[in-house]
Amino acid sequence: MSTDLILPSNDRDAGVVEEICGYLTEDPPRSYFLFAGAGSGKTRTLVEVLRRMTGVVEHEKGGQLALRLRMYGRSIRVITYTKNAVAVINGRLGDNSLVGVSTIHAFCWELISGFNDDIRAALIALKEIQFEKIRFEALAKPRGITPVKQRDLDEITAEIEAIRSIAVFIYHPDRESHGPGALAHHNVLDATAWLLNNRPTLRTILKDRYPIVLIDESQDTMKGVLDALMGLAEPRGSGLTLGLLGDHRQRIYTDGHSDLPSRVPSNWATPELQMNHRSQQRIVTLINRIWVAKLEGRTQPANGVEQHWRTEKTGGLVRLFVGSTSLSSENKVLGERWCADQMRVESGSAAWNDGEHQVLALEHKLVAMRGSFLDVYGAMALLDPNAAAPSGSGENKGPAVAKFLLNELAELELCVGRDGYIDEFKLTEVLRRHGRLEIMPGDAVARASRVAEILQGIREFGVACVNPASTIGEIIAPVLTAKIFEIDHRLLEAHADKSAPPTAPTRGQEESKLDRMRRGWCALFASPWPQLQKYRNYLAGNSVLATHQVVKGSEYPDVMVVMDDVSAGGFLISYDKIFGGKDLSDTDKDNAGIGKETTIDRTLRLLYVTCSRARETLALVLWSSDTTAALARIQDSGWFSLDEVREIPDPPFTTQTP
Numbered sequence: 299m300s301t302d303l304i305l306p307s308n309d310r311d312a313g314v315v316e317e318i319c320g321y322l323t324e325d326p327p328r329s330y331f332l333f334a335g336a337g338s339g340k341t342r343t344l345v346e347v348l349r350r351m352t353g354v355v356e357h358e359k360g361g362q363l364a365l366r367l368r369m370y371g372r373s374i375r376v377i378t379y380t381k382n383a384v385a386v387i388n389g390r391l392g393d394n395s396l397v398g399v400s401t402i403h404a405f406c407w408e409l410i411s412g413f414n415d416d417i418r419a420a421l422i423a424l425k426e427i428q429f430e431k432i433r434f435e436a437l438a439k440p441r442g443i444t445p446v447k448q449r450d451l452d453e454i455t456a457e458i459e460a461i462r463s464i465a466v467f468i469y470h471p472d473r474e475s476h477g478p479g480a481l482a483h484h485n486v487l488d489a490t491a492w493l494l495n496n497r498p499t500l501r502t503i504l505k506d507r508y509p510i511v512l513i514d515e516s517q518d519t520m521k522g523v524l525d526a527l528m529g530l531a532e533p534r535g536s537g538l539t540l541g542l543l544g545d546h547r548q549r550i551y552t553d554g555h556s557d558l559p560s561r562v563p564s565n566w567a568t569p570e571l572q573m574n575h576r577s578q579q580r581i582v583t584l585i586n587r588i589w590v591a592k593l594e595g596r597t598q599p600a601n602g603v604e605q606h607w608r609t610e611k612t613g614g615l616v617r618l619f620v621g622s623t624s625l626s627s628e629n630k631v632l633g634e635r636w637c638a639d640q641m642r643v644e645s646g647s648a649a650w651n652d653g654e655h656q657v658l659a660l661e662h663k664l665v666a667m668r669g670s671f672l673d674v675y676g677a678m679a680l681l682d683p684n685a686a687a688p689s690g691s692g693e694n695k696g697p698a699v700a701k702f703l704l705n706e707l708a709e710l711e712l713c714v715g716r717d718g719y720i721d722e723f724k725l726t727e728v729l730r731r732h733g734r735l736e737i738m739p740g741d742a743v744a745r746a747s748r749v750a751e752i753l754q755g756i757r758e759f760g761v762a763c764v765n766p767a768s769t770i771g772e773i774i775a776p777v778l779t780a781k782i783f784e785i786d787h788r789l790l791e792a793h794a795d796k797s798a799p800p801t802a803p804t805r806g807q808e809e810s811k812l813d814r815m816r817r818g819w820c821a822l823f824a825s826p827w828p829q830l831q832k833y834r835n836y837l838a839g840n841s842v843l844a845t846h847q848v849v850k851g852s853e854y855p856d857v858m859v860v861m862d863d864v865s866a867g868g869f870l871i872s873y874d875k876i877f878g879g880k881d882l883s884d885t886d887k888d889n890a891g892i893g894k895e896t897t898i899d900r901t902l903r904l905l906y907v908t909c910s911r912a913r914e915t916l917a918l919v920l921w922s923s924d925t926t927a928a929l930a931r932i933q934d935s936g937w938f939s940l941d942e943v944r945e946i947p948d949p950p951f952t953t954q955t956p
């Protein structure tokens with residue numbers, strides 16, 4: 299396969315929409331797997347197909363299909379990975395009663411909710427399978443079922459008994475459910491997969507309601523549900539037609555099949571999108587080369603279409619910066635600023651100057667350090683490790699106990715001018731929105747006194763706000779004292795408690811939730827006030843910082859990918875191994891030997907995803923444990939030309955004036 303192609307046209311994929319419409323309207327219809335690489339315009343293709351299949355855009359066979367769907371009260375179902383993607387597709391599609399778009403969780407719950415006896419049976423069956431697996435594995439070992447294993451087995455038996463006693467199961471796709479009968483997200487997917495495999499009625503209901511199901515990001519779709527649906531779509535003409543859209547090069551979660559293309563039945567159609575409409579030529583050639591790279595430890599096949607850039611996008615700038623990972627975190631951040639400065643000089647793009655380029659780091663802590671909100675992030679992670687960081691699903695609310703700091707306080711802050719002046723009109727609006735005006739005393743004297751109390755609290759808040767040295771604890775004190783909002787009692791109690799925080803546990807030492815949260819509160823109240831706003835922005839996805847994993851589906855003009863294995867501290871990903879600064883471990887070699895997924899496979903895909911987010915310029919910053927070895931390997935790889943690679947100098951870093 300050649301990597302650098304001369305392009306005849308931007309329209310080489312123009313026939314794919316019609317090709318897919320043909321498969322869906324054949325008699326019997328034919329399932330398909332659409333290979334759609336990064337920036338290939340999957341969503342546009344999907345929406346255009348749906349428009350034709352539902353009679354919005356004139357299409358002879360599509361019009362007939364729409365008529366049949368309408369006659370039998372059926373619709374086409376589209377399953378996407380995030381709620382954001384649901385909104386994008388619905389937005390582009392407009393009002394269309396013949397198409398239902400949802401996440402897989404919402405889809406599964408829609409199918410099974412209310413069938414409480416079936417859900418119960420599924421959950422018990424799944425627990426019994428788990429029980430048998432643990433028992434079987436334990437019996438195969440010389441020590442047999444040890445007391446610890448027996449405890450695990452007893453726990454499962456108790457869980458089965460608890461499930462038996464539940465009459466009604468509850469679930470909400472957009473949030474955690476609590477209380478008796480509450481199902482976790484994975485329970486719903488597992489139960490649906492089990493029921494589709496074991497309950498013919500559910501299969502009939504599904505086919506009858508949704509004869510066509512199209513699944514976006516199928517490479518990351520939970521394999522249990524995907525397998526059940528793929529089984530239902532066989533043989534052709536069974537009543538269910540599937541359309542899978544995906545890019546196995548962009549698989550970053552472990553839920554999906556490790557090599558989906560190889561599992562696609564041979565009688566399915568496999569159309570391909572060959573264009574990359576997003577990125578400049580240099581970025582497209584880089585991702586093409588990355589994907590076909592022959593690397594030691596790679597088990598993942600290099601199958602997939604080579605992409606073509608648009609004829610007018612013949613530019614693009616890529617630089618790889620390599621520095622020593624032994625530098626302190628602070629120096630790494632300064633080093634990355636130096637890299638951004640080099641990008642500014644070489645690309646002439648003002649974004650690199652103004653810090654408007656998108657920084658992608660491997661892990662939330664690294665992002666928090668680069669975004670100067672590490673104290674607040676660390677504190678939030680202690681309050682609720684599962685809710686402190688954006689998840690990529692678009693629903694990031696932060697720890698529920700800190701809701702006041704993330705919502706009401708942010709609104710209050712907007713009522714304060716730069717000089718600490720309070721905009722009373724805005725303030726009244728905020729108080730009204732939170733129902734605080736309704737509970738004002740009716741009596742005129744009491745009311746005046748209450749207003750004075752609130753204003754006093756707000757004024758003190760305003761003064762503290764404009765002082766960047768204020769801590770979060772100091773900022774909220776007057777707001778709490780004046781009881782301006784209704785606040786979670788846990789926050790109130792924590793703020794009133796002036797005791798010192800418990801000491802952090804040592805490695806391997808257990809810590810109670812109470813102690814962990816107390817440490818979180820103390821750290822939060824002691825954190826510098828300006829960090830809170832930065833943290834809120836990050837949580838809401840409005841920051842120029844993100845982790846590698848949450849950028850699925852996004853694109854940015856200028857991207858810096860920070861590759862720092864040591865600070866990230868994980869073991870599943872290692873950029874240094876890909877770039878040659880670190881040797882493969884024995885486990886990597888063993889896994890590669892038996893064809894099991896390796897660190898190299900996972901890291902390569904993540905690198906593919908991050909690089910393919912860039913439209914114009916891309917800076918890769920590698921913090922390596924052996925810069926000399928890495929630089930030599932990089933030279934051999936052929937991914938970059940010599941003048942695209944820079945060694946990051948030792949600190950102090952000097953930048954050039956713009």
Ligand SMILES: Nc1ncnc2c1ncn2[C@@H]1O[C@H](COP(=O)(O)OP(=O)(O)OP(=O)(O)O)[C@@H](O)[C@H]1O
Pocket residue numbers: 334335336337338339340341342545548575576850851852853910
């Ligand atoms: N046919 C087209 N002509 C011109 N631009 C297009 C076309 N299709 C898509 N684009 C543009 O290319 C960019 C990438 O499209 P899109 O985000 O839909 O790709 P994608 O396939 O979802 O990519 P990824 O899987 O990498 O997230 C967008 O800016 C989009 O507007």
